[in-house]
Amino acid sequence: MELEKAYEPQRFEPHWAEWWVESGIFHADPRAPGPRFSLAVPPPNVTGSLHIGHMLDHTVIDTATRWHRMRGDNSLFLPGTDHAGIATQMLVERSLAAEGITRQQLGREEFVRRVWEWKEKYGNRITSQMKRIGDSCDWSRERFTLAPDLSRAVLEAFVRLYERGLIYRGTYMVNWCPRCATALSDLEVKHDDTQGNLWHIRYPVNNSSRYLIVATTRPETMLGDTAVAVNPADPRYQDLAGQTVTLPLMNRPIPIIFDDIADPKFGTGVVKITPAHDPNDLEAGKRHDLPQIKVIGEDARMTADAGPYAGLDRFEARRRIVADLEKQGLLEKVEPYAVALSKCDRCGTIVEPLISTQWFVKTKPLAEKAMAAVNEGRIQFVPDNWNKTFFNWMENIRDWCISRQLWWGHRIPAWHCGNCKTITVARQTPASCPNCQSADLTQDSDVLDTWFSSSLWPFSTLGWPAETDDLRAYYPTSLMITGFDILFFWVARMMMMGIELTGDVPFRQVHMHGLVRDPERKKMSKTKGNVVDPLDINEKYGTDACRLWLLMAAAPGTDITYNEDKLASARQFANKLWNAARLLLMNMESAGIEPCLPEPGQLETLEDRWIFSRLGRTAESVNRALEQHRYHEVAEELWQFFWHDFCDWYLEIKKLRLSPNSGLTNDWRNILGLFSAYLRLQHPILPFITEELWHRFGQNTSIALAKYPQAGSTDEAAEREMGLLQDMVTAVRKLKADNGLDDKLELAGVLYCRNGSRNVEFPVVEWLAKVKLEVRTDAPPALTGAVRSTAQFDLSLQLPEVDTEALRQRLLKEIGVLEKLVGNSDRQLANEEFVSRAPAHVVESLRAKRTEYLAQITKNRDMLNQL
Ligand SMILES: [Zn+2]
Numbered sequence: 001m002e003l004e005k006a007y008e009p010q011r012f013e014p015h016w017a018e019w020w021v022e023s024g025i026f027h028a029d030p031r032a033p034g035p036r037f038s039l040a041v042p043p044p045n046v047t048g049s050l051h052i053g054h055m056l057d058h059t060v061i062d063t064a065t066r067w068h069r070m071r072g073d074n075s076l077f078l079p080g081t082d083h084a085g086i087a088t089q090m091l092v093e094r095s096l097a098a099e100g101i102t103r104q105q106l107g108r109e110e111f112v113r114r115v116w117e118w119k120e121k122y123g124n125r126i127t128s129q130m131k132r133i134g135d136s137c138d139w140s141r142e143r144f145t146l147a148p149d150l151s152r153a154v155l156e157a158f159v160r161l162y163e164r165g166l167i168y169r170g171t172y173m174v175n176w177c178p179r180c181a182t183a184l185s186d187l188e189v190k191h192d193d194t195q196g197n198l199w200h201i202r203y204p205v206n207n208s209s210r211y212l213i214v215a216t217t218r219p220e221t222m223l224g225d226t227a228v229a230v231n232p233a234d235p236r237y238q239d240l241a242g243q244t245v246t247l248p249l250m251n252r253p254i255p256i257i258f259d260d261i262a263d264p265k266f267g268t269g270v271v272k273i274t275p276a277h278d279p280n281d282l283e284a285g286k287r288h289d290l291p292q293i294k295v296i297g298e299d300a301r302m303t304a305d306a307g308p309y310a311g312l313d314r315f316e317a318r319r320r321i322v323a324d325l326e327k328q329g330l331l332e333k334v335e336p337y338a339v340a341l342s343k344c345d346r347c348g349t350i351v352e353p354l355i356s357t358q359w360f361v362k363t364k365p366l367a368e369k370a371m372a373a374v375n376e377g378r379i380q381f382v383p384d385n386w387n388k389t390f391f392n393w394m395e396n397i398r399d400w401c402i403s404r405q406l407w408w409g410h411r412i413p414a415w416h417c418g419n420c421k422t423i424t425v426a427r428q429t430p431a432s433c434p435n436c437q438s439a440d441l442t443q444d445s446d447v448l449d450t451w452f453s454s455s456l457w458p459f460s461t462l463g464w465p466a467e468t469d470d471l472r473a474y475y476p477t478s479l480m481i482t483g484f485d486i487l488f489f490w491v492a493r494m495m496m497m498g499i500e501l502t503g504d505v506p507f508r509q510v511h512m513h514g515l516v517r518d519p520e521r522k523k524m525s526k527t528k529g530n531v532v533d534p535l536d537i538n539e540k541y542g543t544d545a546c547r548l549w550l551l552m553a554a555a556p557g558t559d560i561t562y563n564e565d566k567l568a569s570a571r572q573f574a575n576k577l578w579n580a581a582r583l584l585l586m587n588m589e590s591a592g593i594e595p596c597l598p599e600p601g602q603l604e605t606l607e608d609r610w611i612f613s614r615l616g617r618t619a620e621s622v623n624r625a626l627e628q629h630r631y632h633e634v635a636e637e638l639w640q641f642f643w644h645d646f647c648d649w650y651l652e653i654k655k656l657r658l659s660p661n662s663g664l665t666n667d668w669r670n671i672l673g674l675f676s677a678y679l680r681l682q683h684p685i686l687p688f689i690t691e692e693l694w695h696r697f698g699q700n701t702s703i704a705l706a707k708y709p710q711a712g713s714t715d716e717a718a719e720r721e722m723g724l725l726q727d728m729v730t731a732v733r734k735l736k737a738d739n740g741l742d743d744k745l746e747l748a749g750v751l752y753c754r755n756g757s758r759n760v761e762f763p764v765v766e767w768l769a770k771v772k773l774e775v776r777t778d779a780p781p782a783l784t785g786a787v788r789s790t791a792q793f794d795l796s797l798q799l800p801e802v803d804t805e806a807l808r809q810r811l812l813k814e815i816g817v818l819e820k821l822v823g824n825s826d827r828q829l830a831n832e833e834f835v836s837r838a839p840a841h842v843v844e845s846l847r848a849k850r851t852e853y854l855a856q857i858t859k860n861r862d863m864l865n866q867l
């Protein structure tokens with residue numbers, strides 16, 4: 001029954017991870033009693049592998065779920081993955097490219113079959129990683145967004161929204177990625193600030209010698225200009241009403257229009273109007289009934305309407321156009337200009353705004369309902385400072401472009417009639433056109449944005465649109481835990497869809513946590529090469545230590561900085577728990593007790609009354625902090641309780657009480673009862689080590705199903721008395737330290753007690769402080785030498801004859817070493833190259849160490865002076 005000497009989490013973590021899955025103990029039963037707690041995991045991309053952000057997500061989710069389950073709630077933690085439209089399609093396309101095949105050569109059906117094949121083969125990597133990190137999921141309910149049941153939900157959602165006029169087809173300006181050959185939603189476009197140019201171009205006014213000068217960052221679009229605009233209030237151009245200019249290079253007359261789109265304060269106050277390639281120009285064009293001339297195509301090449309530039313790549317066309325303008329003397333000037341380049345979030349290609357016919361969700365009415373839910377408190381953000389960001393975005397929301405020109409995804413349930421052009425949206429493939437009865441029907445070739453199916457996740461996973469037991473029992477879900485980076489992509493859309501389609505909120509609370517950043521507080525990214533792999537961390541420190549570190553660092557509303565020292569100390573904590581268990585088991589063996597975790601017995605001794613009082617308080621604040629998602633407080637509280645109360649004091653005192661072959665005494669019952677409660681308190685955070693120790697102490701059911709300790713009664717007299725005892729022990733230890741004496745050196749002393757302090761169990765003080773005490777109740781004489789006085793007692797310690805010379809030598813030697821260390825740090829910190837190149841945290845810790853050395857030198861000098 002002896003525990004291995006070293007704490008080696010790698011030895012038992014995989015075992016419990018597997019056992020949790022195979023034993024099926026996390027299976028949720030909708031008909032079981034108890035308050036409901038349910039939560040669906042943010043579905044990771046099926047192409048993905050676990051990154052540190054997931055690790056944080058899953059640690060918080062799993063901690064919350066395990067706590068609810070142990071409290072007796074009927075708990076469901078539902079796992080699953082997202083088909084990840086563009087991401088997966090790109091991956092398979094790349095592997096096809098390696099074989100020299102394009103998806104067009106394969107054809108749609110065969111290509112989709114290949115993607116499924118890929119998914120079956122590689123798509124379970126992320127779920128096996130979730131199993132390995134101990135996610136307490138109900139794996140019998142694993143879902144996939146493109147599986148038949150969830151696809152049915154997508155179909156139903158689309159048709160219902162269409163029937164309610166909340167989905168429409170329209171021709172608008174969209175973000176177009178020429179590489180991915182698809183439209184993108186605003187959220188799938190990232191903006192890169194780069195240095196570009198502002199080209200100032202002369203447009204000759206017809207029948208005049210004047211020029212109007214327009215400035216643009218995208219000169220290739222000028223080929224599609226259908227007007228130039230000036231502000232109606234701009235005095236410079238009042239005489240130009242009804243006139244035209246000649247569009248350079250194309251030699252086409254275009255009108256001068258008067259419109260507020262032109263800002264008189266910006267440059268010359270003249271702007272070019274290109275309705276086909278700019279969303280604001282499109283609006284202006286509609287106001288003035290201007291034609292739309294599309295000069296850049298979906299493939300990012302110039303179209304036939306681009307005249308002599310037709311067929312050129314857009315950037316090659318730009319170079320030639322600028323050169324030609326210069327040749328013709330129409331380039332006024334070029335100046336450097338900061339531009340926010342729009343790029344495809346997936347592949348980095350510069351996005352082209354193009355007019356295109358797409359499917360949209362009308363978001364305004366949906367957003368209003370979602371905002372009302374937050375206003376009325378039906379959905380709560382934790383921390384609530386996210387409300388402001390949420391409202392700001394929702395109030396300015398634009399319609400959501402949901403069609404994608406891809407093959408991997410949910411195909412849009414719309415059929416185009418080849419005869420009368422009517423579009424039919426239906427749940428089943430129609431046999432003929434409802435308008436003209438023609439059988440010439442073709443299904444829309446587009447698929448839905450991958451976030452469309454994710455937005456249904458909280459209810460599609462529970463069987464919606466069917467009225468299932470799961471849906472009745474577990475919807476609305478209790479909680480959504482996720483990083484703030486997908487608030488708009490996902491959280492807001494789930495709120496809109498959930499309320500519209502089910503009539504109820506998808507979750508009652510949203511807990512938003514920060515990002516995990518590198519030691520320099522920079523965002524981690526593959527391109528920067530500063531990514532840490534959670535699986536490496538788990539291998540090196542153990543999954544429990546990684547969870548503990550993340551939770552300790554995860555104060556609400558703050559980002560987490562990756563810090564190996566903190567990880568190492570989290571591992572040290574787990575190691576201390578292991579060692580305490582080992583010590584208990586060894587002592588149990590010599591006492592003749594089989595491993596067990598009995599209920600506590602009578603609380604008779606001071607230390608028992610005190611520690612159970614402390615346990616009651618700790619359980620109370622831990623439960624409260626868990627309720628409020630203050631996980632860092634939970635971790636901190638449990639750390640302090642174990643390290644200080646339990647190890648430093650309680651176990652030390654108990655060593656006095658235990659003896660070999662005693663059997664299961666009352667003392668033992670209390671030690672083990674307390675240890676059992678502590679393991680259960682820690683289980684949601686440290687699932688692996690607590691499960692391992694639980695079994696090592698003779699339990700054969702999972703600790704995950706044991707009862708979570710609740711607030712207990714407190715014993716204030718015991719806490720007061722113990723506080724006094726601790727003060728006495730600390731006083732002795734402090735006097736020893738101040739005089740440069742070893743903690744374990746046994747000394748003699750006199751203790752003058754007043755009032756309440758007379759009842760302290762002095763043998764315990766003597767044992768802990770390594771001191772022989774003469775306890776007196778009379779008033780102390782004038783004390784000198786090694787003395788410590790408090791309101792309750794005066795302590796006078798008899799110091800041994802000190803070999804002053806030896807101590808002096810020792811202190812001098814120490815000072816010498818410390819001064820050398822200070823010198824080394826000074827040299828490094830004076831080296832400007834080192835300071836500017838070394839990571840900030842390295843420099844920071846060097847400075848901190850230097851301060852520490854200096855403090856120690858001062859302390860040693862003081863002692864020298866006292867000798
Ligand atoms: Zn792209």
Ligand SMILES: [Zn+2]
Pocket residue numbers: 417418419420421422433434435436437438
């Ligand atoms: Zn028809």
